Amino acid sequence: MTTLSLTINGRAHGPMEVRDDLTMNDFLREKLGMTGTKFGCGAAQCLSCAVIVDNADGTSYTSPTCVVSAASFNGKEIRTVEGHAKNGELSALQKAFIDHFAFQCGYCTAGFLNEGQVLLERLAKKPVSRADLEKTIAEALDSHLCRCTGYIKYHEAVRDVILADASRYLRVTDSGGDRR
Amino acid sequence: MKSQMRIKFPVAVVALLTSMLTAYAVSSVQSDSLATPESFTSTADTEARSAAIFAELGKVLTHPRCVNCHPAGDRPHQGELGRLHQPPVERGADGLGLAAMRCPICHQQANFDPGRVPGHPEWHLAPRGMAWEGKTLGEICAQIKDRERNGGRSLEELVHHIGTDSLVGWAWAPGFDRRPAPGTQKEAGTLAEAWVKTGAVCPTR
Numbered sequence: 001m002t003t004l005s006l007t008i009n010g011r012a013h014g015p016m017e018v019r020d021d022l023t024m025n026d027f028l029r030e031k032l033g034m035t036g037t038k039f040g041c042g043a044a045q046c047l048s049c050a051v052i053v054d055n056a057d058g059t060s061y062t063s064p065t066c067v068v069s070a071a072s073f074n075g076k077e078i079r080t081v082e083g084h085a086k087n088g089e090l091s092a093l094q095k096a097f098i099d100h101f102a103f104q105c106g107y108c109t110a111g112f113l114n115e116g117q118v119l120l121e122r123l124a125k126k127p128v129s130r131a132d133l134e135k136t137i138a139e140a141l142d143s144h145l146c147r148c149t150g151y152i153k154y155h156e157a158v159r160d161v162i163l164a165d166a167s168r169y170l171r172v173t174d175s176g177g178d179r180r
Numbered sequence: 181m182k183s184q185m186r187i188k189f190p191v192a193v194v195a196l197l198t199s200m201l202t203a204y205a206v207s208s209v210q211s212d213s214l215a216t217p218e219s220f221t222s223t224a225d226t227e228a229r230s231a232a233i234f235a236e237l238g239k240v241l242t243h244p245r246c247v248n249c250h251p252a253g254d255r256p257h258q259g260e261l262g263r264l265h266q267p268p269v270e271r272g273a274d275g276l277g278l279a280a281m282r283c284p285i286c287h288q289q290a291n292f293d294p295g296r297v298p299g300h301p302e303w304h305l306a307p308r309g310m311a312w313e314g315k316t317l318g319e320i321c322a323q324i325k326d327r328e329r330n331g332g333r334s335l336e337e338l339v340h341h342i343g344t345d346s347l348v349g350w351a352w353a354p355g356f357d358r359r360p361a362p363g364t365q366k367e368a369g370t371l372a373e374a375w376v377k378t379g380a381v382c383p384t385r
Contacts, residue, residue: 047267061280061285067292
């Protein structure tokens with residue numbers, strides 16, 4: 001058994017005793033009832049189970065939850081799909097997903113949403129040129145699988161959020177600053 | 181007389197089966213073990229003995245637990261058959277993966293068997309210059325002797341690395357149904373030491 005304390009969507013959980021063989025996915029879904037994080041392949045291949053981990057230095061990354069222990073998240077701050085909307089209002093990315101009909105069955109959506117959000121926050125700190133944007137989005141979403149094949153819609157939704165606030169996410173290029 | 185035969189026949193069958201099973205067990209143990217340096221003393225020629233000792237060490241170096249993370253390309257392999265790693269991760273600039281898919285995100289401090297994921301605090305891909313995949317034992321031998329391609333290690337440091345490095349040691353405690361490398365890390369270190377002491381001669385092939 002391990003004593004686990006962590007912060008999820010800004011709320012402290014624990015300390016509580018968890019089994020060493022408990023996966024983070026089971027911890028979220030079965031212990032806390034946070035079923036927005038899905039269980040897909042169980043082998044970290046589809047990343048429908050991905051959550052956001054926030055580092056102390058302000059950077060973030062996504063982590064699968066199906067193949068890693070709950071205990072390994074001790075002391076960490078994470079965000080799940082349940083934490084994106086604020087005061088009942090969906091985030092810009094969530095709205096864009098809906099506007100683009102990005103998801104069909106929705107099973108992979110939480111993973112794509114978390115990955116897209118991490119990308120937005122990364123670009124806000126370190127913008128890229130418009131010329132590099134498509135590649136940057138593709139690389140960020142590359143590891144996520146969608147059995148309904150919604151890849152293009154997800155890509156377009158993320159791109160729209162970025163272009164809608166280009167001065168925040170895109171670098172002014174040497175050739176005159178065309179951010180469109 | 182007939183009753184004695186009736187007893188002897190089943191006993192003989194049981195004895196035969198037992199000896200077959202024992203032989204099988206011994207042979208399977210032997211395939212997962214390493215010969216000691218002393219077992220090569222019958223080879224009088226020192227160079228030949230050195231190369232033979234390296235060939236024995238090669239059972240470890242060419243084992244899937246080692247080669248899978250010494251790939252020729254930018255993607256690690258996994259499993260006994262060395263198939264490409266899934267999910268499709270890549271080497272990245274530092275051998276720790278690309279920005280959105282870093283090795284330590286899944287590969288934690290230790291093996292996590294419920295998720296079937298191996299782990300170690302320093303889990304990463306061997307540099308491209310240390311690729312062993314697709315090479316002969318002779319080529320691997322020449323490579324790991326070459327400071328340009330072995331991380332700048334002297335032969336003594338190489339012996340220490342093989343015999344004591346904890347990431348190398350993972351190969352003997354791989355977790356979840358993975359076949360460990362032959363022998364023990366200590367035995368592999370002893371072989372490496374004996375190979376160096378006999379001149380660090382490489383096998384011709």
